[in-house]
Amino acid sequence: MQxxxxxxxxxxxxxxxxxxxxxxxxxxxxxxxxxxxxIFIMIADAQALTDNADNPEKVRQNIIEVALDYMSCGLDPxxxxxxxxxxxxxxxxxxxxxxxxxxxxRVQRNPTVKAEIQMRGFNDAEGADNKAGTPVGFFxxxxxxxxDITAFQATTVPVGEDxxxxxxxxxxxxxxxxxxxxxxxxxxEILLPDNAACLRLPGTDGKAKMSxxxxxxxxxxxSAETVAEKVRGMYTDPGHLQVNDPGKVEGNTVFTYLDAFxxxxxxxxxxxxxxxxxxxxxxxxxxxxxxxxxxxGLGDVMCKNFLNAVLNETLEPIRTRRKELEQDIPxxxxxxxxxxxxxRAAAAETLAAVKRSMKINYFEPGVLAELIxxxxxxxxxS
Ligand code: TRP
Numbered sequence: 214m215q216x217x218x219x220x221x222x223x224x225x226x227x228x229x230x231x232x233x234x235x236x237x238x239x240x241x242x243x244x245x246x247x248x249x250x251x252i253f254i255m256i257a258d259a260q261a262l263t264d265n266a267d268n269p270e271k272v273r274q275n276i277i278e279v280a281l282d283y284m285s286c287g288l289d290p291x292x293x294x295x296x297x298x299x300x301x302x303x304x305x306x307x308x309x310x311x312x313x314x315x316x317x318x319r320v321q322r323n324p325t326v327k328a329e330i331q332m333r334g335f336n337d338a339e340g341a342d343n344k345a346g347t348p349v350g351f352f353x354x355x356x357x358x359x360x361d362i363t364a365f366q367a368t369t370v371p372v373g374e375d376x377x378x379x380x381x382x383x384x385x386x387x388x389x390x391x392x393x394x395x396x397x398x399x400x401x402e403i404l405l406p407d408n409a410a411c412l413r414l415p416g417t418d419g420k421a422k423m424s425x426x427x428x429x430x431x432x433x434x435x436s437a438e439t440v441a442e443k444v445r446g447m448y449t450d451p452g453h454l455q456v457n458d459p460g461k462v463e464g465n466t467v468f469t470y471l472d473a474f475x476x477x478x479x480x481x482x483x484x485x486x487x488x489x490x491x492x493x494x495x496x497x498x499x500x501x502x503x504x505x506x507x508x509x510g511l512g513d514v515m516c517k518n519f520l521n522a523v524l525n526e527t528l529e530p531i532r533t534r535r536k537e538l539e540q541d542i543p544x545x546x547x548x549x550x551x552x553x554x555x556x557r558a559a560a561a562e563t564l565a566a567v568k569r570s571m572k573i574n575y576f577e578p579g580v581l582a583e584l585i586x587x588x589x590x591x592x593x594x595s
Contacts, residue, residue, distance in 0.1 A: 216368050217251045218240070221361070224257070232282075263353075264333060277546075314390060319382070325376070494515075
C-alpha cells in the first residue's frame with residue numbers, strides 16, 4: 214500500500230511557533246525522509262469560511278500568508294503538493310455523500326466541535342457578533358475534513374492534538390462507508406508530536422493555547438526584535454520573585470518552549486547567555502539548567518536570553534527564506550495553482566471510485582448499457 218500524507222491549516226492568520234512544533238516541523242521532516250509516496254498539504258480555505266462566511270476577505274488574504282509560511286519552513290513544492298481546498302470541488306461532493314453516514318448526535322459529541330462552538334459563542338442567545346446559532350456548514354466541517362483526508366487515500370495525518378477527534382470521526386466514516394458500499398476508502402492514522410511540550414504549546418502569557426485573539430503568539434514571520442520583545446515579556450513562575458528563590462519549571466512557559474525547541478548543542482553554542490557579571494553557569498543540557506532554576510540562583514533574564522537565542526536559530530532561516538519568497542509572489546501562486554490541479558486529479562479518482570461503489574456512476578462507459586438492459590427487461594412484458 215502507498216504511504217500518503219494529507220494535512221493542512223485554515224488560512225485565518227499567519228502561522229506561529231505553536232503550528233511549527235505541533236505539526237509543521239514534523240511535516241518537513243517526513244517530506245525529506247523520502248518515506249512517503251505522496252504528500253498533500255492543503256490550505257483549508259473552505260473550512261475557514263465555515264465560521265467566517267461574513268469575512269471572506271480575511272480568508273483570501275491569509276492564503277498567501279500560509280503558503281509563504283509553509284514554503285519558508287521548508288515544505289518544498291518539488292516534493293509536496295501544496296494546494297487550496299476550495300479549488301478541489303470533488304471534496305464537497307464527497308462531503309455530501311458522507312453526510313448520510315454520520316448522525317447529528319455524533320457530530321454533537323465531537324469534543325473539538327463542542328469546544329469551538331463554545332469558544333465562538335454560537336450557542337449563546339446573542340452570539341459575540343450577533344450571529345447566534347451554529348452555521349450548518351460549520352457543524353458539518355468534521356465530515357468535510359473526512360472528505361479532505363479520504364479524497365487522497367491518506368494513510369497518515371500529521372496534526373496537532375486538537376485534531377484527534379476529527380481523525381477519529383474520519384476513521385468511523387471510512388469504516389461505515391466500506392462496510393456499506395464495499396472496500397473503497399483508506400483508514401488514516403493520526404501522527405501526533407512525540408514531545409509533550411509540542412502537543413500544545415502555550416501562549417507567551419502562559420495561557421493554554423497560542424491564539425491570535427489572545428495576542429499571545431510568536432509568529433514565524435515576526436522580526437528578531439519582535440521575538441526578543443515577546444520573549445522578554447513571557448510568563449514564567451510568578452513565585453520566583455528573587456533570583457535566589459527556588460523556581461518552578463512546570464507551567465513555566467520559558468521552560469515549556471525550551472522543552473519544545475532546545476537541544477544539547479545549544480548549551481555550547483549559546484553558553485554566553487549564562488555568563489553574567491554576578492553569576493556564571495556551565496550547563497550541558499536542559500536538565501542541568503532546570504535543576505539550577507529549581508534550586509534558585511538562575512534568573513529569568515538569563516533563561517529568556519537563552520530561549521531567545523534558541524528560538525532565533527530556528528526562526529532566522531525561516532525569516533530569510535520568507536523575505537525571498539515575498540519578492541516572488543507570482544511563483545507562490547503558480548505553486549498553488551499547479552498543486553491544486555494535481556490535487557484535483559487525485560481527488561477525482563477517489564470520487565469516481567466512491568460513485569462506483571455507491572453505484573451512482575450511471576453514465577460511465579459500460580454502466581449505462583447495463584442499466585438500459587436491466588431496466589428494459591423490467592418493462593419488457595408490461
Ligand atoms: N482542521 C484543520 C485546522 O483547524 C485544518 C484541516 C482541514 C485539516 N482539513 C484537514 C487538517 C484535513 C488535517 C487534515 O487547522
